[in-house]
Amino acid sequence: MIDMRRWKHVFKLDPDRDIDDMALERICLSGTDAVMVGGTSGVTFDNTVDLLSRIRRFEVDCVLEISDRDAIVPGFDLYFIPIVLNASNPDWIIGHHHLAVKEYGPMMQWDQIVAEGYVILNGDSTAARVTEARTELERSDVEAYAKIAERLFRLPVLYLEYSGTFGDMELVRRTASSLQDARLFYGGGIDGPEKARQAAAAAHTIIVGNAIYENLDRALETVQAIQDVEKGCL
């Protein structure tokens, strides 16, 4: 059984973006803790199953972050379900989830499902537009969402998503420290080892996504950077 509580570093691959075999091999053999498949737009059953089958040639743990209920592909190790806490469109808090559970409920293996409490923090991102997220948040707003995620909804993951911009590390650090059991996933703007070290010092788990497509060598260096942080070589 996969223990996502031990993850420090995750690569996130978007089924809607091209990656060649050599690059995919380097990602999968990088020493990352897991590969997460997910994206905000253009994710289909076909491009998801295609990417899964290519990743499955390697031993790395591979999980799906579900963004479209038509693209739920069997065969992943875990299924992450985002609950967008600061969405103003309730479909992204519970609506899509309700339809998915109504349709697939009897087939769902609940021990493979991880609910993530998302807070989307970059108002210019596609994710913010799609979910109509309220991104004008004070630190105290984020801290309140963290409490709701962990104490009211009892979610195992709080995901602070800055999508393409590097976030407020002091906020990330304080929020992570305030959690008792939930894990804080941080994503956004980790374009190389320096940012990876900073984010890893603040969050429980860092997610590296865009950098894979923009500068693969520097993206790969983030894995080693995390291992350095772990060993106290910061």
Next chain:
Amino acid sequence: MIDMRRWKHVFKLDPDRDIDDMALERICLSGTDAVMVGGTSGVTFDNTVDLLSRIRRFEVDCVLEISDRDAIVPGFDLYFIPIVLNASNPDWIIGHHHLAVKEYGPMMQWDQIVAEGYVILNGDSTAARVTEARTELERSDVEAYAKIAERLFRLPVLYLEYSGTFGDMELVRRTASSLQDARLFYGGGIDGPEKARQAAAAAHTIIVGNAIYENLDRALETVQAIQDVEKGCL
């Protein structure tokens, strides 16, 4: 520490409705498992604290169901926080909760807080109008909400609220059976011992509210009815 998992019968008192001392005494000494204070409209700090102080003359467990963050009164045994799963206004899923936690978070005793996943099923009720609830639900919709409440949000209570009408007991029974850990609270239309027996055979916990104000003697008979069900005298 109060164990709400053992509750079979609860009386719900509305701070916005009048109840005289004699009636209140009979409610509190009735043998009910708990008195819940809560209402949908007209609930204020003043009428809540007034009702609490009158109930506190008795030994019965007394809990507050929070419907307005300006009416959170200290001194209750537990605080129930409704999360209206079928609200189409996200304020009733997470918005009011977020503001309340932002304001009161540091003072909150989380071990006294119980999150309830509400499904509002009477479209003509005040609760449905206030929360803009989607009440045109099939049985499979309710069953999906139950799974979301328990498995995704890990809420300890699923509350099926028929507000003033007597619900679909077959649906209540099936939904209660589908839960693994969460408790099913049923409210609506329990106007006397016959309905109480039917509801108690379907739900884990029944809530008797309006009957207190409409026919107190029959409301009080629901307590004995539950005890008869418990003893197998149905």
